[in-house]
Amino acid sequence: xxxxxxxxxxxxxxxxxxxxxxxxxxxxxxxxxxxxxxxxxxxxxxxxxxxxxxxxxxxxxxxxxxxxxxxxxxxxxxxxxxxxxxxxxxxxxxxxxxxxxxxxxxxxxxxxxxxxxxxxxxxxxxxxxxxxxxxxxxxxxxxxxxxxxxxxxxxxxxxxxxxxxxxxxxxxxxxxxxxxxxxxxxxxxxxxxxxxxxxxxxxxxxxxxxxxxxxxxxxxxxxxxxxxxxxxxxxxxxxxxxxxxxxxxxxxxxxxxxxxxxxxxxxxxxxxxxxxxxxxxxxxxxxxxxxxxxxxxxxxxxxxxxxxxxxxxxxxxxxxxxxxxxxxxxxxxxxxxxxxxxxxxxxxxxxxxxxxxxxxxxxxxxxxxxxxxxxxxxxxxxxxxxxxxxxxxxxxxxxxxxxxxxxxxxxxxxxxxxxxxxxxxxxxxxxxxxxxxxxxxxxxx
DNA sequence: TGAAATGTTGGGGCG
DNA sequence: ACGCCCCAACATTTC
Numbered sequence: 038x039x040x041x042x043x044x045x046x047x048x049x050x051x052x053x054x055x056x057x058x059x060x061x062x063x064x065x066x067x068x069x070x071x072x073x074x075x076x077x078x079x080x081x082x083x084x085x086x087x088x089x090x091x092x093x094x095x096x097x098x099x100x101x102x103x104x105x106x107x108x109x110x111x112x113x114x115x116x117x118x119x120x121x122x123x124x125x126x127x128x129x130x131x132x133x134x135x136x137x138x139x140x141x142x143x144x145x146x147x148x149x150x151x152x153x154x155x156x157x158x159x160x161x162x163x164x165x166x167x168x169x170x171x172x173x174x175x176x177x178x179x180x181x182x183x184x185x186x187x188x189x190x191x192x193x194x195x196x197x198x199x200x201x202x203x204x205x206x207x208x209x210x211x212x213x214x215x216x217x218x219x220x221x222x223x224x225x226x227x228x229x230x231x232x233x234x235x236x237x238x239x240x241x242x243x244x245x246x247x248x249x250x251x252x253x254x255x256x257x258x259x260x261x262x263x264x265x266x267x268x269x270x271x272x273x274x275x276x277x278x279x280x281x282x283x284x285x286x287x288x289x290x291x292x293x294x295x296x297x298x299x300x301x302x303x304x305x306x307x308x309x310x311x312x313x314x315x316x317x318x319x320x321x322x323x324x325x326x327x328x329x330x331x332x333x334x335x336x337x338x339x340x341x342x343x344x345x346x347x348x349x350x351x352x353x354x355x356x357x358x359x360x361x362x363x364x365x366x367x368x369x370x371x372x373x374x375x376x377x378x379x380x381x382x383x384x385x386x387x388x389x390x391x392x393x394x395x396x397x398x399x400x401x402x403x404x405x406x407x408x409x410x411x412x413x414x415x416x417x418x419x420x421x422x423x424x425x426x427x428x429x430x431x432x433x434x435x436x437x438x439x440x441x442x443x444x445x446x447x448x449x450x451x452x453x454x455x456x457x458x459x460x461x462x463x464x465x466x467x468x469x470x471x472x473x474x475x476x477x478x479x480x481x482x
Numbered sequence: 483t484g485a486a487a488t489g490t491t492g493g494g495g496c497g
Numbered sequence: 498a499c500g501c502c503c504c505a506a507c508a509t510t511t512c
Contacts, residue, residue, distance in 0.1 A: 238483085349483070400512045401484050471512060489509070
């Protein structure tokens with residue numbers, strides 16, 4: 038048994054693993070190598086086009102069989118199929134397995150054998166199938182080869198940032214690796230699952246699982262999570278549904294290979310998106326002047342993660358208030374999220390933009406003030422990530438521009454200097470977005 | 483997994 | 498006592 042990891046960066050279309058995800062990968066591999074060492078096994082690292090790397094490893098090790106877990110990005114599917122064919126041709130046993138999903142994307146179909154386009158019937162169908170079985174135990178008695186083939190040094194891959202080292206906030210927030218994943222799962226079951234239905238919407242609380250990067254990297258399987266939630270002494274249905282969305286997203290990517298690049302609804306190709314590098318930068322850097330949006334974008338930059346409720350608000354703001362293309366937001370999230378996942382990221386951006394499967398209608402525009410007041414009622418979340426607003430009264434924390442001069446003065450805040458004025462007027466921006474959609478529909482018709 | 487605009491209802495103040 | 502008006506609260510429609 039020879040555990041191997043091949044880093045293959047030959048991904049088309051700008052979808053090479055992003056910076057935050059590379060940081061995670063470094064630490065995840067480091068943890069994996071340590072876990073394997075405890076079992077007496079090496080972890081051989083190779084870099085380059087996977088087909089050549091695997092062929093070389095087979096040669097170097099004398100392996101007679103190669104096993105791996107399936108990936109669902111179109112280029113990975115194509116590549117893995119090529120590897121399988123080449124191995125078979127060379128007389129090597131090759132098999133792929135499902136370690137990433139509850140069900141294979143082709144297993145959940147409508148009565149007519151078509152993929153679902155709407156989440157709720159998809160979820161009903163998935164839910165009606167037998168649940169995933171218990172995960173298998175860690176195999177025992179795996180012997181390392183007498184002499185492991187040479188591999189790269191993890192540090193030489195330079196997956197971590199150097200100058201500047203922006204990963205401090207990531208290190209403080211996360212423990213990549215299987216042990217970290219199990220710890221996160223256990224504390225979620227204990228702490229947040231009982232109140233998940235409502236608690237998950239509160240970015241000011243520890244109400245979500247934060248398992249997404251662990252799931253993405255395969256440090257815990259959705260099957261393990263599913264079984265643990267079902268076994269818990271709490272109503273886990275709302276959380277299981279979120280695992281269902283993850284499945285739905287992967288199913289969409291499987292059936293629509295260009296999900297990450299092209300809108301599923303063709304009329305959205307005609308949306309008159311704006312091109313405004315300055316406003317895009319303001320959004321990315323968390324200086325839009327809308328506190329809940331800025332808090333979210335700064336949480337993302339500092340920790341590599343953003344609370345799901347705030348992701349929806351921030352994404353809605355980019356696409357609708359700023360009328361910038363959803364692909365620009367998708368690309369930024371891809372680079373900065375530790376949980377960056379092609380299927381989830383693409384499907385959810387399309388959902389927000391209103392151009393995806395079962396998407397939120399485009400006219401459903403989040404009001405950043407109301408969302409802030411509803412889900413961060415005493416401004417704790419905003420104060421954590423936008424500290425310059427911390428002294429402001431609760432009454433104005435989500436709309437500092439509306440605060441009386443006296444309240445701003447008391448908080449020591451001068452708008453335009455300490456915190457930006459709103460870069461757009463929400464009410465006017467909302468009207469502009471609705472008009473843009475109207476235009477796209479008319480042109481399409 | 484919205485929000486704003488518009489419509490309806492019903493309690494209470496008041497002449 | 499009665500009708501009128503105001504408006505908050507809730508419901509429905511529309512974007």
